[in-house]
Amino acid sequence: NAGVTQTPKFRVLKTGQSMTLLCAQDMNHEYMYWYRQDPGMGLRLIHYSVGEGTTAKGEVPDGYNVSRLKKQNFLLGLESAAPSQTSVYFCASSYDPGRPYEQYFGPGTRLTVT
Amino acid sequence: AQSVTQLDSQVPVFEEAPVELRCNYSSSVSVYLFWYVQYPNQGLQLLLKYLSGSTLVESINGFEAEFNKSQTSFHLRKPSVHISDTAEYFCAVSDLTGFQKLVFGTGTRLLVSP
Numbered sequence: 001n002a003g004v005t006q007t008p009k010f011r012v013l014k015t016g017q018s019m020t021l022l023c024a025q026d027m028n029h030e031y032m033y034w035y036r037q038d039p040g041m042g043l044r045l046i047h048y049s050v051g052e053g054t055t056a057k058g059e060v061p062d063g064y065n066v067s068r069l070k071k072q073n074f075l076l077g078l079e080s081a082a083p084s085q086t087s088v089y090f091c092a093s094s095y096d097p098g099r100p101y102e103q104y105f106g107p108g109t110r111l112t113v114t
Numbered sequence: 115a116q117s118v119t120q121l122d123s124q125v126p127v128f129e130e131a132p133v134e135l136r137c138n139y140s141s142s143v144s145v146y147l148f149w150y151v152q153y154p155n156q157g158l159q160l161l162l163k164y165l166s167g168s169t170l171v172e173s174i175n176g177f178e179a180e181f182n183k184s185q186t187s188f189h190l191r192k193p194s195v196h197i198s199d200t201a202e203y204f205c206a207v208s209d210l211t212g213f214q215k216l217v218f219g220t221g222t223r224l225l226v227s228p
Contacts, residue, residue: 004157031214040123042204042218043158050213058215090157094214101146101165101214105157 002026004106006091012112013081021076021109023091030095032074033058033103034066036087043090049074081113116141116207118219126225129197135190135222137179137205147188148206148216149179158204164188175199200226 007022023032030051035043045058049068063085065077074093078085088110092103117140127133139145146165150158162173169181179190188205205219 033215035218040220042118042120042220043216044218045215048213048215056213059217092158101148101163101208102160103158103214103216105159107155107157 004091004093004104006089006106006109008109009107010110012114013078014114015082017081018077018079019081019111020078021089021091021111023074023076023093023106024072025074025091025093025104026072027093027104028071029093029104030071031093032068033092033094034064034074034076035090035092036060036085037090037108038087046076046089081111083113085111086113087111116143116145116209116217118205118207118217120205120219120222122222123220124223124225126227127195129226129228130194132193133191133195133199133224135203135205135224137188137190137219139186139188139205139207141186141207141209143209145207145209147179147181148208149173149177149188149190150204150206150218152202152204152221154201161190161203195224195226197226197228199224 004025033048034046047066052071091106094103119138148163149161151161164181172178206216
């Protein structure tokens with residue numbers, strides 16, 4: 001089991017460029033989440049999905065879009081990157097009936113927008 | 115809506131000394147409570163959780179936390195820390211809606227020195 005994987009690990013973008021972050025999980029989890037981590041602010045939920053084909057907004061969704069076309073994948077898109085989106089992005093998944101309310105996190109993607 | 119307060123951004127401590135990391139939460143509904151740990155350059159891992167039952171919960175590596183409903187607290191303690199406990203610790207809450215979304219505190223960096 002690879003668990004939760006994220007691609008890429010690092011990326012530098014110029015303002016206005018677009019990119020997609022890929023999250024994949026092999027645990028057959030229903031729920032998936034995208035967070036951003038900023039110094040002194042903890043983790044904040046961007047978007048989440050409770051099943052294939054469904055997505056919902058979290059605490060800080062502006063400037064991001066998501067898609068969950070396959071159960072194992074959750075994509076986070078930045079259509080026009082801004083310096084305020086410089087952050088570390090974490091994907092997580094959950095809903096293992098044997099381990100309720102445990103979220104499994106990926107290793108993160110460090111994004112810098114110049 | 116829920117919120118989590120971790121008043122200490124950094125806690126320095128000597129090896130083998132006891133430590134307490136404080137967490138207070140605010141919520142108008144019942145919540146589940148969690149502590150996650152993040153080692154340098156890694157994703158978050160669940161350390162322990164309170165869902166119901168005994169208010170004292172323990173982790174496999176010697177940490178414990180006690181849910182205090184009257185004080186809306188969930189402080190994390192360890193009687194004797196090791197160098198390897200150096201990490202950032204996040205307190206989090208989730209309501210009982212079933213989507214298992216987490217609201218995180220801003221984190222406490224535990225620095226253990228010899």
